[in-house]
Amino acid sequence: MKFFLDTANIEEIKKANDWGLLDGVTTNPTLVAKTGKPFLKVAEEIIKILGPERPVSLEVVATDYNGMVNQARELAKLGPNVAVKIPMTPEGIKAVKTLTKEGIKTNVTLVFSPMQALLAAKAGATYVSPFVGRLDDISMEGMKLIEEIVAIYSAYGFTTKIIVASVRHPEHVRQAALLGADIATVPFGVLEKLFKHPLTDIGLERFLKDWNSLPEDFKPKFLK
Numbered sequence: 001m002k003f004f005l006d007t008a009n010i011e012e013i014k015k016a017n018d019w020g021l022l023d024g025v026t027t028n029p030t031l032v033a034k035t036g037k038p039f040l041k042v043a044e045e046i047i048k049i050l051g052p053e054r055p056v057s058l059e060v061v062a063t064d065y066n067g068m069v070n071q072a073r074e075l076a077k078l079g080p081n082v083a084v085k086i087p088m089t090p091e092g093i094k095a096v097k098t099l100t101k102e103g104i105k106t107n108v109t110l111v112f113s114p115m116q117a118l119l120a121a122k123a124g125a126t127y128v129s130p131f132v133g134r135l136d137d138i139s140m141e142g143m144k145l146i147e148e149i150v151a152i153y154s155a156y157g158f159t160t161k162i163i164v165a166s167v168r169h170p171e172h173v174r175q176a177a178l179l180g181a182d183i184a185t186v187p188f189g190v191l192e193k194l195f196k197h198p199l200t201d202i203g204l205e206r207f208l209k210d211w212n213s214l215p216e217d218f219k220p221k222f223l224k
Contacts, residue, residue, distance in 0.1 A: 001177045004055075004163065004185035008032045008042050012188040013049055025050060026057040026107070026129070026163065026185040028085065040078075047079040057107045057127070059085035068095040076104045083107045083126055088116045093123045100124030107163065114148040121158040129185070132176075133166035142166070143175045150180050170194055 002023035005016050008031040016022040025046050032042050046056050056079065060071040068091065072084040083105040086092045096106045100123065107127040108120035112135060120128045130149060132142025149162055161182040167173060170193050176184045216224075 001181060002183045003191065004057075004183055005191065006031070006165065006167070006185040006187055008035050008046070009188065010035075010042070010045050010049070013046060016188065016191060017049055021191070022050070022054070023183070024055040024057070024185075026085070026165070028059050028109070029061060043075075043078055047081065050081060052080050055081050055083045055105070055127075057083045057085050059109065060087075063087065063089070063091065065091045065094050065098075068092060069098055072099050072104055072106070073102075085109045085129070086125075088112075088120065093119055096120065096123040096125050100126075109165070112145070114145060114152055117145075117149040117160075117162075118152055121153060121156075121160040125160050127161045127163050127183070129163045129165040131166035132164055132172055133168040135166075136168070143172065143179065146176060146179050146181055154180075 003021050004024040004026050005013055005022060006026045007013060008027045013025060032039055035042050043058055050056055058075045060068045062068045062071050068086055072095065075084050076082050084099065085107045086096050086109065088108050088110050092108065096108060099106050105126040107129055108125045109129045111117050111120065111128055111130045117128050117130060130145050132146060135142035135145060146162065146164055153160065163183040163185050164172065164176040164181045165185050167184055167186045167190055170190060173184045173186060173190065173194060
């Protein structure tokens with residue numbers, strides 16, 4: 001499973017990239033607004049960090065077909081790795097169909113049902129982004145949606161990649177991996193938590209304590 005970072009914060013992206021774990025980035029207007037920087041500046045910085053191979057999702061703000069298609073075409077010009085986020089609406093799906101024919105990568109966002117995911121795949125979307133956390137917020141089982149989308153796509157051989165979005169905690173990531181989702185797009189804080197386990201901390205502390213108890217002449221110079 002691939003890890004995308006759901007952020008527009010350049011420092012977070014650089015840090016995840018340094019860890020060697022970053023497969024892509026997803027953004028939205030809210031995340032870009034939090035940076036306090038012009039949209040194009042933020043987008044160009046992210047694209048530069050990720051290079052031409054790793055995808056960056058940038059979202060349209062139009063809600064009508066013509067507006068979405070025109071904005072998507074301009075966003076796609078920013079880099080070969082740009083996937084344009086299109087909302088799950090009739091106009092959006094129509095736009096996805098057009099953009100797919102033009103070779104522009106798309107990411108259908110704000111997906112909350114398996115039927116919406118099916119429509120996105122039939123329109124040729126490159127990615128689909130089901131929002132599991134927001135479903136949990138209204139007492140629905142967000143990961144059940146992922147299970148159903150995985151089953152539907154597998155049954156019909158759809159190539160649309162599933163991006164598990166609105167991830168709130170490491171358990172969402174664990175479940176996404178077990179269900180066979182292609183990608184989890186996570187906030188930086190959740191990515192950090194994936195490293196953590198109390199037994200790892202206890203074990204490391206014990207190992208170092210035992211090592212430091214050894215006489216100095218027992219330790220090779222390169223381990224001092």
